Amino acid sequence: MIEMAERGVAQVWRRIKSIYKLQGNKCETCGTHYFPPRLVCPQCRRKGKLEPFTFKGLGTIYTFAVVHQAPEDFKRQMPYVIAQVDLDEGARLTAQIVNVDKEDVKIGMRVRVCFRRIKEFGPGGIIVYGYKFEPTMRVTGHEEKAATTN
Amino acid sequence: MNNRVAIIGVGINKFGELWDKNLMDIAYEAGMYAIWDAGISGADIDGMVIGNMSAGRFTGQEHLGALAVDMAGLGDIPAYSVEAACASGGAAVRQAYMAIKSGEHDLMVVLGCEKMSDVSQSEAMNTISVASDWEWEGTFGGTFPALYAFMARRHMHDYGTTEEHLALPVVKNHANAAHNPFAQFQSPVPLDVVMSSAMLAEPLRVLHSSPVTDGAAGLVVCREDLAKKYTDTPVIIEASDQRSDTLALHDRKSITTMSSVVTSTRCALKQANLELKDIDVLELHDSFSIGEIILTEDVGIAKKGEGGKALEEGITEIGGKFPVNTSGGLKARGHPVGATGVAQIVELVLQLRGDADKRQVDGAEKALAVNIGGTGATSIVHVLGR
Numbered sequence: 203m204i205e206m207a208e209r210g211v212a213q214v215w216r217r218i219k220s221i222y223k224l225q226g227n228k229c230e231t232c233g234t235h236y237f238p239p240r241l242v243c244p245q246c247r248r249k250g251k252l253e254p255f256t257f258k259g260l261g262t263i264y265t266f267a268v269v270h271q272a273p274e275d276f277k278r279q280m281p282y283v284i285a286q287v288d289l290d291e292g293a294r295l296t297a298q299i300v301n302v303d304k305e306d307v308k309i310g311m312r313v314r315v316c317f318r319r320i321k322e323f324g325p326g327g328i329i330v331y332g333y334k335f336e337p338t339m340r341v342t343g344h345e346e347k348a349a350t351t352n
Numbered sequence: 353m354n355n356r357v358a359i360i361g362v363g364i365n366k367f368g369e370l371w372d373k374n375l376m377d378i379a380y381e382a383g384m385y386a387i388w389d390a391g392i393s394g395a396d397i398d399g400m401v402i403g404n405m406s407a408g409r410f411t412g413q414e415h416l417g418a419l420a421v422d423m424a425g426l427g428d429i430p431a432y433s434v435e436a437a438c439a440s441g442g443a444a445v446r447q448a449y450m451a452i453k454s455g456e457h458d459l460m461v462v463l464g465c466e467k468m469s470d471v472s473q474s475e476a477m478n479t480i481s482v483a484s485d486w487e488w489e490g491t492f493g494g495t496f497p498a499l500y501a502f503m504a505r506r507h508m509h510d511y512g513t514t515e516e517h518l519a520l521p522v523v524k525n526h527a528n529a530a531h532n533p534f535a536q537f538q539s540p541v542p543l544d545v546v547m548s549s550a551m552l553a554e555p556l557r558v559l560h561s562s563p564v565t566d567g568a569a570g571l572v573v574c575r576e577d578l579a580k581k582y583t584d585t586p587v588i589i590e591a592s593d594q595r596s597d598t599l600a601l602h603d604r605k606s607i608t609t610m611s612s613v614v615t616s617t618r619c620a621l622k623q624a625n626l627e628l629k630d631i632d633v634l635e636l637h638d639s640f641s642i643g644e645i646i647l648t649e650d651v652g653i654a655k656k657g658e659g660g661k662a663l664e665e666g667i668t669e670i671g672g673k674f675p676v677n678t679s680g681g682l683k684a685r686g687h688p689v690g691a692t693g694v695a696q697i698v699e700l701v702l703q704l705r706g707d708a709d710k711r712q713v714d715g716a717e718k719a720l721a722v723n724i725g726g727t728g729a730t731s732i733v734h735v736l737g738r
Contacts, residue, residue, distance in 0.1 A: 217487070238487075238488050264506070265502040265503075265505045265506040265509070265607065266502070266505060267497075267498040267501030267502055267505060267553040267554055267555075267556070268551070268553065268554035269493065269495055269497075269498050269553045270550070270551040270552055270553065270554070271477070271495070271497070271552050271553070271558075272477070272493065272495055273474045273475075273477045273478045273481070273495070274474045276493050276495075277474075279493070281551075281554075282493060284492070284493050284494050284495075284498050284553075285502075286502055286601070286602045286607075294602040294603070295488070295602055296488060296489045296492055296494040296600070296601075296602050297492055298492065298493050309505070309506070309509050320491070320492060320493075321491070321493075330491075332492070333492075
């Protein structure tokens with residue numbers, strides 16, 4: 203059990219900036235945003251200049267699935283909604299959608315990032331926290347960017 | 353360098369959940385069938401390639417090349433293990449093709465194998481998930497079926513593909529497998545049964561997905577000029593092409609097309625000096641039914657968005673213009689991941705030789721196989737001819 207925890211610790215700890223704060227990077231040469239951070243800009247390669255960039259956490263659902271069969275780590279959460287979210291700055295990522303009935307999730311829905319428990323590294327293993335997304339609400343003051351072409 | 357590469361023997365075992373056999377039992381069986389089929393002896397073989405995705409996680413064993421040579425009693429010939437997730441089998445075929453074309457090897461055995469039923473369903477699902485981007489898709493709950501469900505949802509949204517369309521490849525492939533004695537499932541499945549099966553990852557259902565399978569397939573390949581010594585019916589590998597794409601599905605511009613498939617198909621046909629209309633029979637990677645719909649479009653049988661319609665019209669049935677997955681495909685023949693790419697070639701060789709029995713496509717002369725790794729991060733295309 204201790205071994206399991208130790209394994210998870212380094213794996214999670216080294217990505218904390220990304221999974222806690224949505225830190226990716228931006229190529230100063232071509233202006234493209236990347237999440238997760240890339241080692242090299244695929245468009246500019248050696249001419250690229252990647253700088254850390256923290257995403258605002260607002261986006262739009264590009265596609266989604268409702269998972270009814272999942273590995274052990276996620277069994278307790280089934281059925282859950284997983285989606286690809288287009289972040290407003292341009293990158294797309296995969297994350298769970300929470301705080302909404304699965305019947306109400308739609309392509310084009312506006313969402314914002316939230317901080318949640320993701321899973322555990324086995325029984326007694328460390329608990330992994332990170333990003334999930336939830337629908338934006340008018341009361342939060344987040345701009346209602348039109349779900350245009352999606 | 354100008355040597356063409358011929359397939360002179362094929363072998364495959366009955367796919368299924370083979371509780372009484374381990375990985376090497378099934379690989380040995382398929383390899384020996386191929387060797388007998390080719391009429392060669394062990395001394396003729398100067399190398400082996402073995403395609404496998406994840407024996408280390410599925411069975412605990414790695415170093416399969418040496419193991420296979422050892423079990424087959426082939427002494428000290430070199431053996432190469434290759435891995436490209438679900439395209440490991442296709443990658444093995446391509447490695448042998450390149451090795452012979454380069455002049456380094458003359459006659460090789462190619463094996464594809466996977467033993468998946470020794471671990472729990474949950475562990476099998478985790479192992480398959482590492483074919484996609486484990487750190488950024490899998491660990492956030494993006495199961496492998498969910499990633500294909502992403503494609504299906506978007507395909508339905510953009511092109512009006514229906515739930516019935518999603519079921520059509522399954523019905524067709526099960527009907528084909530009913531005539532394949534090596535298939536895991538040899539019984540037809542009616543449309544309504546597919547459409548009412550349990551949800552896996554909405555909009556995909558359990559019966560839209562290929563199963564957990566143990567199985568192996570083998571080939572004997574050699575220089576074309578040597579082939580005459582062993583057989584009057586060699587099948588030539590007329591082209592081989594492989595392309596890559598981003599590992600994570602979310603990093604692609606479009607998730608309703610696999611650009612790796614579009615490019616590798618185009619390049620392979622060009623290499624073979626053929627057009628799609630010249631192809632008589634195809635094996636397309638249908639790990640999920642939406643995969644077959646997308647590939648039907650990406651190889652050019654149907655326009656983008658009209659893959660479902662092509663299935664509706666029966667274009668891809670045996671007897672149609674472009675028969676797809678006469679073997680039963682991954683859905684019904686079974687999908688032992690590392691074996692699949694080789695099993696596809698076995699089926700096409702049988703078709704080109706006229707040995708496919710009740711599922712025979714009359715007069716088939718040219719064939720094409722598409723083997724996918726992950727969600728399209730690897731695409732390997734082979735064109736065969738007689």
